[in-house]
Amino acid sequence: MPVVRAVTCPVCGSLCDDIELTIENNRIVKVKNGCAMCEAKFLGYCCEHRVLKPMIRKNGELVKTTLKEAIRRAAEILAEANYPVLYGWSNTSCEAISVGLELAEEVGGVIDNTSVVCHGPSILSIQDVGIPSCTLGQIRHRADLIVYWGSNPWSAHPRHIERYTAFSEGRFEKSAWRSYVTKVKALIGRKKIQSAVKRLILKKPPTLSSQIELKPISSIAREGRKLIVIDVRRTKSAEMADYFVQVEPGKDYELLQAFRALIRDHELEVDRVAGVPVEYLEEVADAMVSCNFGALFFGLGLTMSGAKLRNIDAALSLVRDLNMRTKFIIMPMRGHFNVTGANTVFTWQTGYPYAVDFSLGYPRYNPGETSVVDVLLRGESDAALVVASDPVSNFPRKAAEHLVKNPLVVIDPHMNVTAQMADVLIPSAFVGIEAEGTAYRMDHVPIPLKKVVNPPRGILPDEEILRRILAEIRKIKRKKAEAA
Amino acid sequence: MSEKPKLKVTLITGRTIEQGVGKEHGKSSKEYVESVSICFMDPEDMKKLGVKDGANIQVSTAFGSVVVKAKKSLRAPHPGVIFIPYGPWANVIVDPETHGIGMPSFKGIPATVEPATDKSVLGLEELLKTQFRKG
Numbered sequence: 001m002p003v004v005r006a007v008t009c010p011v012c013g014s015l016c017d018d019i020e021l022t023i024e025n026n027r028i029v030k031v032k033n034g035c036a037m038c039e040a041k042f043l044g045y046c047c048e049h050r051v052l053k054p055m056i057r058k059n060g061e062l063v064k065t066t067l068k069e070a071i072r073r074a075a076e077i078l079a080e081a082n083y084p085v086l087y088g089w090s091n092t093s094c095e096a097i098s099v100g101l102e103l104a105e106e107v108g109g110v111i112d113n114t115s116v117v118c119h120g121p122s123i124l125s126i127q128d129v130g131i132p133s134c135t136l137g138q139i140r141h142r143a144d145l146i147v148y149w150g151s152n153p154w155s156a157h158p159r160h161i162e163r164y165t166a167f168s169e170g171r172f173e174k175s176a177w178r179s180y181v182t183k184v185k186a187l188i189g190r191k192k193i194q195s196a197v198k199r200l201i202l203k204k205p206p207t208l209s210s211q212i213e214l215k216p217i218s219s220i221a222r223e224g225r226k227l228i229v230i231d232v233r234r235t236k237s238a239e240m241a242d243y244f245v246q247v248e249p250g251k252d253y254e255l256l257q258a259f260r261a262l263i264r265d266h267e268l269e270v271d272r273v274a275g276v277p278v279e280y281l282e283e284v285a286d287a288m289v290s291c292n293f294g295a296l297f298f299g300l301g302l303t304m305s306g307a308k309l310r311n312i313d314a315a316l317s318l319v320r321d322l323n324m325r326t327k328f329i330i331m332p333m334r335g336h337f338n339v340t341g342a343n344t345v346f347t348w349q350t351g352y353p354y355a356v357d358f359s360l361g362y363p364r365y366n367p368g369e370t371s372v373v374d375v376l377l378r379g380e381s382d383a384a385l386v387v388a389s390d391p392v393s394n395f396p397r398k399a400a401e402h403l404v405k406n407p408l409v410v411i412d413p414h415m416n417v418t419a420q421m422a423d424v425l426i427p428s429a430f431v432g433i434e435a436e437g438t439a440y441r442m443d444h445v446p447i448p449l450k451k452v453v454n455p456p457r458g459i460l461p462d463e464e465i466l467r468r469i470l471a472e473i474r475k476i477k478r479k480k481a482e483a484a
Numbered sequence: 485m486s487e488k489p490k491l492k493v494t495l496i497t498g499r500t501i502e503q504g505v506g507k508e509h510g511k512s513s514k515e516y517v518e519s520v521s522i523c524f525m526d527p528e529d530m531k532k533l534g535v536k537d538g539a540n541i542q543v544s545t546a547f548g549s550v551v552v553k554a555k556k557s558l559r560a561p562h563p564g565v566i567f568i569p570y571g572p573w574a575n576v577i578v579d580p581e582t583h584g585i586g587m588p589s590f591k592g593i594p595a596t597v598e599p600a601t602d603k604s605v606l607g608l609e610e611l612l613k614t615q616f617r618k619g
Contacts, residue, residue, distance in 0.1 A: 011508065036501055040508035049510025060618075116586045124585060156499040232496060233559040233567065249494045249565055250592040300498065305591035308583065335499075355586055371586025393511060393572050396580035396588045397548060397615055404616045416511040417572055417608070421618050 001029070004452050009038045010091075010432030013334030013442035014157045014164070026453045028433075035158035042433065049415050051427035052456055062425060067458065071465070074385070074409040074424045075472035081383035083359055084109035085403070087372050088389030090336035093437020093449060096462035097338075097345040100387060101356075103470045106477075110357045110381070112372035113342035114335075114389055118300055120367060121309035122332045123343065123353050129316040134329050135443045136163075141170035145291035147228040149315065150252060150301020151333045154236035160333070161240065165295065166227040176225040180240055226287055230255070231301060243284045248275040250306035255281075256314035260321050263289050294328040300335075334442040337432070341440035376402040383407045387462055388428070390416040411465055428462045435461035488598050489533050493566045495545065495595040497578060503569040512608060520571025521605050524557040525597070529564070535599050542600035543568070543577055545593050550576040551603045566597060572611055 007019040021042060022030035031042045054070035055062040065073075078084050086104045089097045090113050097113075104111035115123060139146075146165040153160040161167050167177045229241035230252075238244040247255050251274035258273040262285035268278050288294060296319055302311040315330060322328040334340050343353035350356045352365035355372070368374055372391075375381050376399040383406050392400045393416065403418075410422035413430050429435040432449035440446050455461075460468075506516030523543060525535075535541055541554045543566065550573050557567065568574040570590070579589035606614065 011504075037504045037508055040505040044509045047510055047513070049512050117588065117590075120586050152499065155501040155504065158501065232565060233557075233562045235559055246562075249496060301591065303587060304589065305496075308587055308589075309585055367586035368582060368584035371582065373580070373588055374582055374586060377580055377582070390507075390511060392612075392616075393575070394570060395575060396578045397575050398580045399588070400575065401616060404618050414510050417612065420512075420612065421616065 004450065007452060008432060008439070008447050008449050009034055009041070010337045010430070010439065010449055011035075011037045011041050012157050012337060013340060014160050015337055015439060015441040015447050016159050016163060017447055021452055023453060028453065037158065045413070045430050045433055046456075050413060050456070051415050051419065051425060052459070054427065055422070055425040057423045062420075062422070067426070067460075070424050070426050071468045071472055074426065075469050075476055077383050077407040077409055077424065078103070078107045078109075078385060078469070079473045079476045081107065081109070081381075081407070083375075083381050084383040084385060085372055085375060085381040086111040086385045086387070087391055088114065088387040089342040090114040090339035091388035091431070092338065092462045093431045093435070093439065094338065094341045094345045094446075095437050096387070096431070096466060097342055098349065099463055099466040099470060101346065101349045103385075103466060103473070104356070105358050105363075106470060106473055108359050108361065109385075110355070110359065110370055110372065110375055111346075112355050112370075113339065113346065114394075115339050115343055115354045116367070116371045116373060117394060118335050118339065119303055119332045120354060120371065121303040122298070122312045124309045124367060125312035125316055129313055129320070131316060132319060132323060132329050133331055133443065135445055136441065139295045139329070140164050140168045140173075142172050142293045143170075143225070143295045144173050145226050145228070145287065145294035147230065147288070147294065147296040148237055148241075148333075149230045149296060149298045150232075150303075150305075150311075151297055151299025152231065152235040152237045153297075153333065154240070156299065156335065157333060160297075161227075161237070165297075166225050166240070173225055176227065179224055226291070228284060228287065243287060245276055245280070245284060251275065252302055252305070252311050253307045253314055256311065256318050259285055259288070260314070260318050263318075263321055263325060288322060288328075289325045291326055291328075294322065294326065296328065296330045297333050298330065299333045303332075331443060338439035340442055340444060341438065341446070344440050344444065373399045376400075381406060383409075385409045385411070386418050386422075387411045387466070388431075390418045392416075392418040392421055411462055413459075426465050427459050428465055429455035429459050431461065434459070435463075437461075437463070490596050490598045491529055491533050493529070493564050493595050493597055495543065495577065495593040496565060496567050496591045497570055497574040498567065498591065500569045503571065516571075517608050520569045521552050521573045522555045522569070523552045523597075524555050524559070524567040526560045526563045526565065527556050528561070529566075529597075530554060530556060533597060533599055540600045540603055540605055542598050542603060543595055544598075545577040545579070545595045547579055547593075548576040550574075551600050551605050553605055566595065572608065572615075576611075576615065 020032035229238040255274040319330040350363035357370035434455035502519035506519040
């Protein structure tokens with residue numbers, strides 16, 4: 001059976017490119033090196049939820065139709081709309097996104113990608129403050145301190161720690177995996193002793209406070225890479241950390257500013273900040289200052305709660321301050337495999353990374369006004385094209401309500417929740433499995449996606465479907481102009 | 485009849501590995517639906533409410549109300565904080581307000597939780613029908 005090596009995984013922003021796939025009769029039968037999400041995608045992509053025929057809504061029901069008819073109807077909807085929304089783009093190739101932008105300009109709509117509901121606030125802050133960054137390779141080889149703030153890579157980017165940060169084997173920094181295993185064994189031993197003491201001697205809960213558990217075991221934490229996790233819950237990632245700071249929900253801003261004060265050697269005149277004892281924060285700040293090369297990764301815990309973009313302002317400023325004492329970089333943990341590519345291609349072609357409005361004939365960018373959730377909440381759009389995304393599953397109900405009220409064209413390989421609401425549904429090939437393309441990793445490194453199997457009969461890649469819709473729209477417009 | 489106990493909490497929505505795997509199987513798949521129609525609670529909070537693991541609870545915010553299954557959090561202690569994975573059930577109750585920057589508030593929303601043994605968790609199709617009257 002043929003084995004395809006060095007396949008890029010089209011799931012999360014880590015874009016692991018060491019996947020090995022075994023192919024049998026045009027089907028993937030075995031996945032090596034991948035995480036749970038990677039395996040689920042490569043083995044489960046061609047399941048009963050796959051859409052195999054284009055569909056159109058007639059009398060309230062989705063019925064099968066021809067591709068030509070579906071493209072004609074999609075083009076009609078978009079050409080007739082005054083202010084259509086074109087949304088999604090983060091789960092497809094840069095090449096398809098490029099055609100999408102041309103389409104948005106042609107129909108004078110507002111085009112937005114999924115960063116509006118993930119790292120949109122990060123982009124706004126980066127535009128304000130700037131960002132010291134580097135590639136993940138640099139971090140793998142050189143970083144001796146890793147911070148995850150408001151991010152749970154164990155769930156969202158399962159191989160991030162193993163491939164790029166604390167547990168990766170770098171040229172100059174060794175993996176902290178062994179010390180983690182020792183720590184787990186030590187903790188298990190300690191728990192056993194505690195429970196024995198409880199059962200045999202005291203017959204009541206031991207007096208060891210939970211605060212002791214917050215502290216790393218000093219013999220282990222002395223050398224090697226260190227991992228700090230800051231989150232509202234003790235996540236699986238937090239369990240791997242040398243330091244875990246449990247911040248109260250919505251109080252990240254206070255905590256970030258407290259760290260800024262501490263690394264500038266200011267004394268805090270309170271006992272606790274955001275629910276964490278200042279003594280412990282001092283210890284964590286000390287670890288940050290005394291590293292040689294630190295990397296702070298932040299997730300949606302910062303962008304979705306409390307001060308949103310101001311949290312990111314504070315995080316970027318904290319890293320700027322840390323760079324006065326040592327070397328530190330900061331990077332957002334991007335979710336979808338090509339959301340970074342969406343921002344990049346949007347910026348090449350329009351000058352702006354997301355929330356771009358073409359209604360005046362030229363690109364305008366004003367998140368809050370031209371961002372898709374706001375357009376929907378104000379009820380301004382009159383049609384929508386959704387490509388490789390599922391906003392009905394991911395937008396607040398009120399925004400999704402307006403999206404499904406108007407004519408909705410969906411291009412997606414799966415019958416997802418938005419596809420169930422579609423008026424025109426065009427199935428597409430999976431980019432990175434059935435179609436090739438380019439995607440950008442979270443550190444802005446472009447990585448090619450491979451085509452490893454053929455798509456089902458008659459199923460085209462997003463790029464080709466969008467080109468056909470664009471050509472059809474131009475034909476409709478030409479006819480209208482001639483008639484006038 | 486005594487009034488049902490209610491608990492004021494902070495709602496966090498987010499990614500779980502089960503939701504990540506479920507979405508790759510397909511949004512109508514059993515794996516996905518079971519991974520997102522749940523609510524992780526601190527075991528102490530569950531005791532206060534008198535709900536057991538797997539019991540139905542009603543979570544309400546200023547924006548809506550939804551019935552989901554209570555699950556004992558393995559990430560405890562986080563008293564006063566509940567966690568619902570991203571998905572159609574969470575969307576019913578998250579805060580759509582973007583504060584002028586495009587991003588709704590998906591985390592840190594004031595909410596109340598109460599036992600809902602007399603109510604059932606809606607399936608995906610029923611939920612969509614009641615929310616959007618389409619599909």
